[in-house]
Amino acid sequence: MMPGVAFSIGVLLALAGATATQECVAPHKLVSKMLQRLEDSVITEELPNPSVLLAMNLAGATDSSACKWLLHDIKEDAVKRAPKDMTSGQVALYVLALFSSCENPRHVRALGQTVNLIDILQQKTEEELASLEEKGVPKTTLYSVSLDTLGLCLAGTGSYQKASMALAKQVLSPKNQLSVDTRAMAVLALACTHNQADPSVKNLLWEAVSTVTNGFLNEQKKGNGMIGNIYSMGLALQALKATSKFYAPQNWDCAQAFSVVYSHDYHQPTAIAQVLPALVGKSYLEAASLQCTTSPSKFPILQPELGKTGVHKAALITVHYSIINKLQGEHFKFTTTVHVLTGSTLLKVLQVAAAEKPNEFSFQTEPTSWGPMVVSIHGLAANPNDRTYWQFLSGGNALQQGVGTYKPQNGEHIKAVFSTY
Numbered sequence: 001m002m003p004g005v006a007f008s009i010g011v012l013l014a015l016a017g018a019t020a021t022q023e024c025v026a027p028h029k030l031v032s033k034m035l036q037r038l039e040d041s042v043i044t045e046e047l048p049n050p051s052v053l054l055a056m057n058l059a060g061a062t063d064s065s066a067c068k069w070l071l072h073d074i075k076e077d078a079v080k081r082a083p084k085d086m087t088s089g090q091v092a093l094y095v096l097a098l099f100s101s102c103e104n105p106r107h108v109r110a111l112g113q114t115v116n117l118i119d120i121l122q123q124k125t126e127e128e129l130a131s132l133e134e135k136g137v138p139k140t141t142l143y144s145v146s147l148d149t150l151g152l153c154l155a156g157t158g159s160y161q162k163a164s165m166a167l168a169k170q171v172l173s174p175k176n177q178l179s180v181d182t183r184a185m186a187v188l189a190l191a192c193t194h195n196q197a198d199p200s201v202k203n204l205l206w207e208a209v210s211t212v213t214n215g216f217l218n219e220q221k222k223g224n225g226m227i228g229n230i231y232s233m234g235l236a237l238q239a240l241k242a243t244s245k246f247y248a249p250q251n252w253d254c255a256q257a258f259s260v261v262y263s264h265d266y267h268q269p270t271a272i273a274q275v276l277p278a279l280v281g282k283s284y285l286e287a288a289s290l291q292c293t294t295s296p297s298k299f300p301i302l303q304p305e306l307g308k309t310g311v312h313k314a315a316l317i318t319v320h321y322s323i324i325n326k327l328q329g330e331h332f333k334f335t336t337t338v339h340v341l342t343g344s345t346l347l348k349v350l351q352v353a354a355a356e357k358p359n360e361f362s363f364q365t366e367p368t369s370w371g372p373m374v375v376s377i378h379g380l381a382a383n384p385n386d387r388t389y390w391q392f393l394s395g396g397n398a399l400q401q402g403v404g405t406y407k408p409q410n411g412e413h414i415k416a417v418f419s420t421y
């Protein structure tokens with residue numbers, strides 16, 4: 001997609017002497033490593049990833065060639081796909097990414113065409129809200145509705161106040177068991193709206209934000225710093241960083257939460273992109289108020305990481321794999337045992353099972369911002385209209401990673417269960 005990018009000596013000089021002593025801002029070295037991985041992903045990933053552009057801009061790397069290339073691809077993709085083929089949440093992420101590049105999402109120009117992403121976002125948000133009102137669930141997810149609301153709020157237009165009230169009610173409803181990720185994204189959106197809302201709705205928004213953030217602080221205390229899982233930490237940290245007035249007089253022990261993040265070596269671009277803003281003391285709320293100057297970044301992007309030198313042990317492991325549908329149409333359950341090399345991903349297990357028994361274990365994936373998502377197994381396809389998906393479990397617990405990154409252990413039994421969300 002782009003040639004290798006090296007940062008100038010000037011950048012390195014700009015960094016000289018800089019230290020990361022400020023509490024709850026990550027060490028420069030870690031930020032640089034993450035930026036390097038994001039930059040590499042611009043070259044290697046199949047799809048342009050707006051979360052990556054947003055994170056690089058929030059971390060001040062706007063002037064890098066990777067950002068420029070990514071911005072170029074994102075504009076082209078927006079013009080091609082936004083009107084018809086994107087979900088509301090995808091449009092919202094593109095809006096945030098464009099704002100963070102100091103571009104106007106109302107006039108996105110590429111390939112000789114112009115689109116108004118704010119209009120498209122407004123229209124798609126209305127569809128989400130109509131579904132929420134009629135069916136009690138949005139067209140996609142409350143996570144996406146939160147992104148939509150944040151995008152419209154930062155643009156200062158459209159139905160973000162109405163969307164925020166609906167979101168706040170969902171967040172406060174005891175029947176909803178919303179994930180940490182969804183609550184964190186909702187809090188960012190609601191905090192944005194709270195700053196601009198009519199006095200009549202401020203109380204509801206305040207209550208929702210303070211309930212969620214106080215809940216996060218309690219969860220952090222109980223979990224020794226962990227809020228949700230390691231992949232929800234990025235958004236939870238962003239939410240807590242942006243909302244201190246809502247949980248006062250409680251204080252946030254940010255050092256404890258940061259230490260959990262430091263203990264994990266994030267590799268997936270989207271995972272890094274969600275955590276990096278918090279590590280540089282920023283959140284998605286700041287996407288539309290960046291300076292986008294061409295001054296050098298505080299964080300030099302390091303030289304490309306050396307390829308993994310680890311030697312593959314030729315040892316095989318055994319993995320049991322079941323596919324189960326007790327939800328729709330003709331129910332089925334098939335189990336097989338496969339042998340793969342130590343360190344193989346779950347995707348490899350699925351591929352071996354499908355190669356050995358295609359009539360039972362054939363499957364399909366789609367590329368997404370988190371890697372390959374399994375969308376169909378044994379001819380049974382997930383469908384956003386009836387909110388079905390293939391869920392992966394081990395020992396009764398849902399996996400915290402997808403097939404592209406999860407590495408099963410010897411003897412492990414993985415189940416793919418057709419489920420609803």
Ligand code: B12
Nearest residue numbers: 089090181231232369370372374389391392399400401402
């Ligand atoms: C909503 C959601 C889902 C929904 C998506 C449905 C829908 N129509 O929107 C459902 C319930 C289907 C889902 C499923 C899974 N999810 Co999910 N999901 C999310 C969530 C909360 C928001 C994603 C989103 O809407 N982004 C905004 C839109 C605009 O961006 P997008 O790129 O278009 O989003 C698409 C992808 O994110 C994709 N997707 C969602 N989850 C996952 C997970 C994986 C591994 C992949 C490859 C793709 C994928 O579906 C989205 C809609 O099409 C994120 C939280 C987060 N922090 O990002 C977790 C998250 C991405 N999911 C996660 C996981 C682990 C899963 C599962 C593997 C769980 C399981 N044990 O089965 C499965 C995927 C299994 C498979 N079939 O391959 C993890 C991924 C962590 C990681 N390091 O890989 C996250 C970060 C949650 C967490 N904190 O643990 N998920």
